[in-house]
Amino acid sequence: MSMDLLLLSNSTMPQSDYLEWTADDILTFVGDHKKVLFIPFAGVTLSHQAYTDKVQGALPSLEIKGVDDFEEPSSAVQWAESIFVGGGNTFALLNKLHTSGYFDLIKNAIQAGKRYVGWSAGSNVATCSIRTSNDMPIVCPPSFEGFNFFPIQINPHYTEAVVENHGGESRLDRLREFVALNEEPVLCIPEGVGVWVQGASLELKGKYASKMLQKNGRLVEIKHNQSYQIGALQAM
Amino acid sequence: MSMDLLLLSNSTMPQSDYLEWTADDILTFVGDHKKVLFIPFAGVTLSHQAYTDKVQGALPSLEIKGVDDFEEPSSAVQWAESIFVGGGNTFALLNKLHTSGYFDLIKNAIQAGKRYVGWSAGSNVATCSIRTSNDMPIVCPPSFEGFNFFPIQINPHYTEAVVENHGGESRLDRLREFVALNEEPVLCIPEGVGVWVQGASLELKGKYASKMLQKNGRLVEIKHNQSYQIGALQAM
Numbered sequence A, B: 001m002s003m004d005l006l007l008l009s010n011s012t013m014p015q016s017d018y019l020e021w022t023a024d025d026i027l028t029f030v031g032d033h034k035k036v037l038f039i040p041f042a043g044v045t046l047s048h049q050a051y052t053d054k055v056q057g058a059l060p061s062l063e064i065k066g067v068d069d070f071e072e073p074s075s076a077v078q079w080a081e082s083i084f085v086g087g088g089n090t091f092a093l094l095n096k097l098h099t100s101g102y103f104d105l106i107k108n109a110i111q112a113g114k115r116y117v118g119w120s121a122g123s124n125v126a127t128c129s130i131r132t133s134n135d136m137p138i139v140c141p142p143s144f145e146g147f148n149f150f151p152i153q154i155n156p157h158y159t160e161a162v163v164e165n166h167g168g169e170s171r172l173d174r175l176r177e178f179v180a181l182n183e184e185p186v187l188c189i190p191e192g193v194g195v196w197v198q199g200a201s202l203e204l205k206g207k208y209a210s211k212m213l214q215k216n217g218r219l220v221e222i223k224h225n226q227s228y229q230i231g232a233l234q235a236m
Helices: A020-030 A048-058 A073-079 A090-100 A102-111 A171-181 A230-235 B020-030 B048-058 B073-079 B090-099 B102-111 B171-181 B230-235
Strands: A004-008 A035-039 A063-066 A082-085 A115-119 A153-155 A186-188 A193-198 A201-206 A210-213 A219-222 A227-229 B004-008 B035-039 B063-066 B082-085 B115-119 B153-155 B186-188 B193-198 B201-206 B210-213 B219-222 B227-229
Touching (some): A020 A115, A035 A048, A035 A073, A048 A063, A082 A102, B004 B020, B020 B115, B048 B063, B102 B115, B171 B210
Parallel strands (some): A035 A063, A082 A115, A153 A186, B035 B082, B153 B186
Antiparallel strands (some): A193 A201, A201 A227, A210 A219
16 A cells, blocks of 8 residues: 655645645646546535636646536546545535545545645645644534544644734644644644655655644654655654 | 523733733622632643632632532532633533533533633533634544533634734634534624623623624624623524
8 A cells, every 4th residue: 555645735825826836746746647536625615616627727737527527426536546635624624525425435545546635624634633623613524533644643834923912822832732632743834835645755845844743742843855754753 | 591601702811810801700790609610621731720720819709619629520510609611722621521521510500590601612612512613623522512502603712813924714714614504603702802691681891892793704793781682693
């Protein structure tokens, strides 16, 4: 079982078009696996078709089909060489992956070698669980478990900035609460960063430094453009 | 069944001590129901005792006991004239309310007339559900249902400020996703605001304007120092 995943922190950088910052990465990653099934379920206030069209517009050299282009989830997943899961609300996404019957089909297809690209919510569901999502819990999914492609949590859109004079917890406060109650370390990826997973190894690429929050609450910088064994990162 | 609730947006205002902004309100609200059981379950990185001591320190004229001062949840709730539920992580709070056996006991006691004060997470769990919490879903509770003391959601720490040049959803984006998928309106309360509930009526007090986000996505200002029927607010 050799998995290929590209997990992006976000879709859009300031003053830049949708997926523009990472379009070349996505094309490199999928290579000639250009038949793409797009999963739009995280987009609560956007129709499936509108969301799928937006992604096709950002990546014109790929052949992108949406879930509504198929009669059955099984034929959609079978047709696809790559599966893209877009951002939005993580709870809505995970819930609909289950109610639609796509969850197990996608998990099996990726474990069997199809390529997976996720951004934001689509990166959260690729990990062991959605417990480090930044989103509002607007619907209750059957569980918080993700596809569990590897045993590290991701916090996308990671930032240490706070809204001034506001008493709510900072991002780091929230993540420290996570590690206080759980065993998994958290890979904190700022916007503009992608996590490239190939089998048991992982590499980060992007402009800004990423960090790993360990069980003991320590925050360790993870080097970009360097391959890590996932097991080593986990034990770090 | 006549319920008395005081639901606060937050514990601490900038440049002010813990609960200082609202201590007088809390004392007015509890009146001579001064035997207080404090529920510290939302405080993930603080011990039960340390959290209980902090609340006692902020409200020295009340007799505050914590959950660890009692052998049984039932004797704790029976002893109390008022129940205070502190802020922290809403998911951890709701989960522990269930696993500890406190959930039904508190719900019944408040419906039978004991007084309830909550802040932040403690306000979220008082409503129909925690689906408009701002917190990270660090643990998975058995369901998202709250005490359901009234059929309106609350968003505490409400703010329209955003972190500049950051692509994550704004608070209002997140809440609009909530109303797109759900029926309940959301009472959006900025820091420094308290919701006073007495039976079927509700009044807001505080420095900053509160808003109601309706099912259609419209945001309506709710007047402070004016009593509303909850049914009328819901249908507004």
